[in-house]
Amino acid sequence: MERNARGHRLIQSAANPVIKRARSLREKKHRKSEGLFLAEGLRILTEAREAGSLPQQLFYAEDRPGHPLAEELITATLAAGGEVVATSEDILSKLSGKDNPQTLIGLYPDRLTPLADLDRHAAPIWLVVQAMRDPGNLGTMLRTGDAVGAGGLILIDDCVDPFSVETVRASMGALFTQQISTARWPDFISWLRSGPGTLVGTSLAPGTVDYREPAYPAPTFILIGNEARGLPDDYEAACDVRVKMPMHGKADSLNAAVAAAVMAYQVLDRQERG
Amino acid sequence: MERNARGHRLIQSAANPVIKRARSLREKKHRKSEGLFLAEGLRILTEAREAGSLPQQLFYAEDRPGHPLAEELITATLAAGGEVVATSEDILSKLSGKDNPQTLIGLYPDRLTPLADLDRHAAPIWLVVQAMRDPGNLGTMLRTGDAVGAGGLILIDDCVDPFSVETVRASMGALFTQQISTARWPDFISWLRSGPGTLVGTSLAPGTVDYREPAYPAPTFILIGNEARGLPDDYEAACDVRVKMPMHGKADSLNAAVAAAVMAYQVLDRQERG
Numbered sequence: 001m002e003r004n005a006r007g008h009r010l011i012q013s014a015a016n017p018v019i020k021r022a023r024s025l026r027e028k029k030h031r032k033s034e035g036l037f038l039a040e041g042l043r044i045l046t047e048a049r050e051a052g053s054l055p056q057q058l059f060y061a062e063d064r065p066g067h068p069l070a071e072e073l074i075t076a077t078l079a080a081g082g083e084v085v086a087t088s089e090d091i092l093s094k095l096s097g098k099d100n101p102q103t104l105i106g107l108y109p110d111r112l113t114p115l116a117d118l119d120r121h122a123a124p125i126w127l128v129v130q131a132m133r134d135p136g137n138l139g140t141m142l143r144t145g146d147a148v149g150a151g152g153l154i155l156i157d158d159c160v161d162p163f164s165v166e167t168v169r170a171s172m173g174a175l176f177t178q179q180i181s182t183a184r185w186p187d188f189i190s191w192l193r194s195g196p197g198t199l200v201g202t203s204l205a206p207g208t209v210d211y212r213e214p215a216y217p218a219p220t221f222i223l224i225g226n227e228a229r230g231l232p233d234d235y236e237a238a239c240d241v242r243v244k245m246p247m248h249g250k251a252d253s254l255n256a257a258v259a260a261a262v263m264a265y266q267v268l269d270r271q272e273r274g
Numbered sequence: 275m276e277r278n279a280r281g282h283r284l285i286q287s288a289a290n291p292v293i294k295r296a297r298s299l300r301e302k303k304h305r306k307s308e309g310l311f312l313a314e315g316l317r318i319l320t321e322a323r324e325a326g327s328l329p330q331q332l333f334y335a336e337d338r339p340g341h342p343l344a345e346e347l348i349t350a351t352l353a354a355g356g357e358v359v360a361t362s363e364d365i366l367s368k369l370s371g372k373d374n375p376q377t378l379i380g381l382y383p384d385r386l387t388p389l390a391d392l393d394r395h396a397a398p399i400w401l402v403v404q405a406m407r408d409p410g411n412l413g414t415m416l417r418t419g420d421a422v423g424a425g426g427l428i429l430i431d432d433c434v435d436p437f438s439v440e441t442v443r444a445s446m447g448a449l450f451t452q453q454i455s456t457a458r459w460p461d462f463i464s465w466l467r468s469g470p471g472t473l474v475g476t477s478l479a480p481g482t483v484d485y486r487e488p489a490y491p492a493p494t495f496i497l498i499g500n501e502a503r504g505l506p507d508d509y510e511a512a513c514d515v516r517v518k519m520p521m522h523g524k525a526d527s528l529n530a531a532v533a534a535a536v537m538a539y540q541v542l543d544r545q546e547r548g
Contacts, residue, residue: 047524047525050524051524136410140529140531140532143525143527143528143529143532144529144532145523146523146524146525147519147520147521147522147523147525147526147527147528148522148523149522149523170529172525172527173524173525174523174524174525177523177524177525212543245421245539246421246422246539246542246546247421248421248422248423248542249419249420249421249422249423249448249451250321250324250325250420250447250448250451251321251417251420251421251446251447251448251451252421253417253421253446254417254418254421254535255414255417255418255444255531255535257414257531257532258414258417258418258531258532258535261528261529261532261535261536262535262536262539265519265520265536265539265540266539268520268522269486272520
């Protein structure tokens with residue numbers, strides 16, 4: 001095994017199996033079979049470290065000057081038993097799929113928590129998404145969840161992979177601060193009803209109240225439906241509260257990540273006001 | 275000129291100058307020189323029509339069954355003196371840059387309003403963005419603006435083009451309900467100070483107040499800074515109110531379109547409560 005002057009493993013060929021394996025994690029099927037995913041960039045990897053996650057493998061650009069935070073990441077990764085790999089900017093570019101790659105890429109074990117292991121009392125707000133299709137929306141929701149102090153994100157039905165490169169990027173590292181579970185709807189409902197919790201759905205159906213009215217006791221679960229179709233009727237019916245936001249425009253809709261954020265800040269406000 | 279059975283101009287070659295010109299509008303320089311842009315899809319074109327905008331040219335897929343709303347668009351476009359062009363799905367695909375193109379694509383005159391012509395009293399909320407770089411964020415903000423009944427969006431400094439295909443798509447048609455102006459910062463400030471208006475900046479600087487405190491009298495202008503850098507210090511200093519949103523997480527940041535939406539709904543709430 002080739003090593004650089006610092007004693008780190010040095011890989012200069014994109015054909016190296018270590019690189020090929022890391023690159024394969026850009027595809028969902030390989031992430032799933034390996035239970036690993038990629039995160040990129042000094043900022044996101046530092047957020048991950050601060051949230052207690054260190055990479056199994058950390059790739060850095062051999063010929064780029066090291067930032068002090070990058071050095072801290074290298075030290076911490078080695079101390080935790082991970083491997084540090086020095087490589088070229090060109091190979092990092094291949095891993096990230098971007099022309100101007102980040103100078104650091106980490107390979108992390110996926111962060112799925114079984115629903116049964118979620119501690120609903122650990123946070124006053126939880127986000128629940130149904131058939132969410134856009135990785136940018138999902139990442140943005142994770143970022144919002146972190147900002148409002150949510151406990152995590154529960155994915156119902158066929159959602160986009162929360163560990164895709166695009167989601168991790170849009171989350172700006174918040175992926176590492178949020179618990180993430182996936183569940184089928186009946187399993188989610190039976191878990192939810194096994195303890196305290198208010199399920200809130202955004203809706204335009206009859207029987208909805210203005211989103212500023214309910215008290216939203218903790219823990220409140222905010223349910224957001226698919227970008228194009230919204231929530232299925234029976235999912236709405238299962239909610240404890242159905243709320244609507246004012247719509248003064250012609251288009252009568254909000255982006256899903258925006259709706260989640262406006263709801264989450266409203267819930268936080270009501271909970272803080274008590 | 276070839277015509278189909280309905281009497282519409284029929285174009286079956288991607289080399290036709292009409293197609294080449296429409297396709298060129300995918301690039302900013304051609305949009306700018308022609309003063310035209312593209313919008314795609316039945317839903318967005320219908321929103322545009324309801325907001326009073328009809329395309330100069332309307333392209334539809336000759337061999338796809340027509341939706342009643344598509345027929346209405348065809349009739350209204352012709353009645354307003356526009357041209358309707360029947361073409362192939364393959365050519366629509368080239369125009370839209372997507373494999374599964376929308377069945378309708380319209381070519382519209384750009385919607386820039388000179389700042390001096392904006393009527394600030396026409397709406398209680400206005401969005402102002404500085405150096406916004408992401409077309410999805412910009413489109414999402416237009417959609418939010420429509421939902422809260424904002425009057426429009428003012429773009430400061432070097433922003434992404436509001437008439438890009440990606441922005442129009444993310445706006446879901448709200449682009450056509452919002453007035454859009456571009457301005458240099460000093461010109462914006464001198465226009466703003468020539469009449470009533472409260473300029474609100476989101477900030478983490480000293481002297482900020484919780485975003486739920488101010489009264490936000492109409493018209494309120496919500497200023498959102500660049501995704502990565504936020505607002506320049508002197509722009510913040512020029513704001514009448516500097517507010518912060520609660521941040522309970524580790525990452526201490528929100529997506530720009532999310533921050534705009536949470537602020538806009540808060541302003542709307544305060545204005546509605548009087």
